[in-house]
Amino acid sequence: MSDTHARFDRAQRHIPGGVNSPVRAFRGVGGDPLFIERAAGAYLHATDGRRYIDYVGSWGPMILGHAHPEVIAAVQGAAANGLSFGAPTELETEMADRVCKLVPSMDMVRMVNSGTEATMSAIRLARGFTGRDKIVKFEGCYHGHADSLLVKAGSGALTLGVPDSPGVPAALAEHTLTLPYNDLDAVAEAFARVGGQIACIIVEPVAGNMGCVPPVPGFLEGLRTLCDRYGTLLIFDEVMTGFRVALGGAQALYGIQPDLTTLGKIIGGGMPVGAFGGRREIMEQLAPLGPVYQAGTLSGNPLAMTAGLKTLELIGAPGFHERLTETTARLMHGLEVAAAEAGVAVRINQVGAMFGLFFTDAPAVTRFADVMACDADRFRLFFHGMLDEGVYLAPSAYESGFVSSAHGETEIEATLASAQRAFAAIG
Numbered sequence: 410m411s412d413t414h415a416r417f418d419r420a421q422r423h424i425p426g427g428v429n430s431p432v433r434a435f436r437g438v439g440g441d442p443l444f445i446e447r448a449a450g451a452y453l454h455a456t457d458g459r460r461y462i463d464y465v466g467s468w469g470p471m472i473l474g475h476a477h478p479e480v481i482a483a484v485q486g487a488a489a490n491g492l493s494f495g496a497p498t499e500l501e502t503e504m505a506d507r508v509c510k511l512v513p514s515m516d517m518v519r520m521v522n523s524g525t526e527a528t529m530s531a532i533r534l535a536r537g538f539t540g541r542d543k544i545v546k547f548e549g550c551y552h553g554h555a556d557s558l559l560v561k562a563g564s565g566a567l568t569l570g571v572p573d574s575p576g577v578p579a580a581l582a583e584h585t586l587t588l589p590y591n592d593l594d595a596v597a598e599a600f601a602r603v604g605g606q607i608a609c610i611i612v613e614p615v616a617g618n619m620g621c622v623p624p625v626p627g628f629l630e631g632l633r634t635l636c637d638r639y640g641t642l643l644i645f646d647e648v649m650t651g652f653r654v655a656l657g658g659a660q661a662l663y664g665i666q667p668d669l670t671t672l673g674k675i676i677g678g679g680m681p682v683g684a685f686g687g688r689r690e691i692m693e694q695l696a697p698l699g700p701v702y703q704a705g706t707l708s709g710n711p712l713a714m715t716a717g718l719k720t721l722e723l724i725g726a727p728g729f730h731e732r733l734t735e736t737t738a739r740l741m742h743g744l745e746v747a748a749a750e751a752g753v754a755v756r757i758n759q760v761g762a763m764f765g766l767f768f769t770d771a772p773a774v775t776r777f778a779d780v781m782a783c784d785a786d787r788f789r790l791f792f793h794g795m796l797d798e799g800v801y802l803a804p805s806a807y808e809s810g811f812v813s814s815a816h817g818e819t820e821i822e823a824t825l826a827s828a829q830r831a832f833a834a835i836g
């Protein structure tokens with residue numbers, strides 16, 4: 410029994426599946442998950458004694474790479490002052506000011522502890538504000554694991570084949586209309602039937618939980634128009650895209666203003682954080698100003714605010730996102746060339762420093778159905794080929810990859826050399 414297998418065996422004794430979040434368990438690719446000892450820059454250091462070039466980045470937050478010295482120093486400084494106060498701090502004011510400046514559609518913001526809390530609270534707020542129950546989400550999009558949103562969900566739910574989780578009351582799920590992503594006609598048709606009952610549309614403006622699937626031109630614009638016509642709120646779930654695809658998120662990149670935005674991942678710099686915010690008149694419905702209740706013992710935690718603020722400061726440097734996008738484009742181009750040389754059909758989607766690799770010969774991957782038609786077996790073989798080479802991709806065909814500012818020439822070159830061999834092995 411390998412050392413990693415023994416560790417995973419032990420983990421499974423008292424942790425369901427040995428993991429604290431399902432997709433980590435490698436069920437989508439088979440084998441044992443790596444156990445991580447530490448991470449620095451672009452590398453994960455595992456208990457097997459090897460280091461891996463990391464394209465998961467803790468599922469998105471580590472845009473500066475792991476253990477960035479300035480972030481670590483800031484958190485260490487904050488920790489010395491106490492871990493949690495349960496009372497206001499100026500760090501929270503600073504964070505709110507910073508976020509509202511970077512994301513102009515947000516007049517006000519409330520900090521929470523995860524992306525799930527952010528989306529769950531935003532949905533409640535949208536329902537409270539509009540007095541309507543129905544919500545619209547898109548197939549293959551994942552918005553965390555709140556009941557209303559675990560309907561035809563992506564990410565780990567899709568990987569494990571449980572997009573409609575047992576335990577979600579049918580009476581609640583029936584208020585969630587799930588429509589095909591990038592299909593504006595389907596949305597218009599649903600609104601023609603029940604538009605007056607729909608509180609909100611929640612959408613990943615770049616879908617990142619069925620691989621990376623960008624919006625087709627006109628899709629987000631069309632959602633905005635329909636929402637305006639029917640008095641429905643448009644929620645951009647930017648937990649993944651926020652501060653990643655551009656400093657101002659996908660809404661800045663595509664020039665669309667949602668009514669509410671949910672954030673997570675990068676805003677916490679690697680600490681457990683989420684946030685939701687938007688137009689003032691909507692946010693003023695939240696307790697204690699308004700009747701829609703939402704709260705959190707650890708919300709606005711000083712360590713999390715410190716890590717997030719330092720991260721936002723560093724990624725706000727001129728040219729940061731442009732450089733990251735260029736690095737990612739170079740990597741994507743290299744992967745395309747390596748796959749073509751090996752005779753392996755792949756399609757790659759990239760938005761900023763976020764990417765999806767699809768094993769298909771379809772001309773484009775724009776719909777959930779395109780994603781489901783991809784060769785998941787080939788992905789599995791490629792994943793393990795890359796892992797053997799020392800490159801860590803997300804252990805599921807339905808997750809996005811992420812590049813950080815710590816990925817330099819050396820890492821990109823090494824990744825491409827590995828990819829050449831891994832593609833050749835499955836070609």
Ligand SMILES: Cc1ncc(COP(=O)(O)O)c(C=O)c1O
Pocket residue numbers: 523524525526528551552553554613617618646647648649673674683
């Ligand atoms: C787009 C999106 N929304 C919401 C979530 C939920 O965030 P969390 O895992 O922090 O609860 C995630 C990731 O898990 C996500 O990718």
Ligand SMILES: N[C@H](C=O)CCC(=O)O
Pocket residue numbers: 430431432433468551564565617618649808
């Ligand atoms: N795709 C998910 C978030 O973006 C992956 C995180 C998880 O489920 O552990």
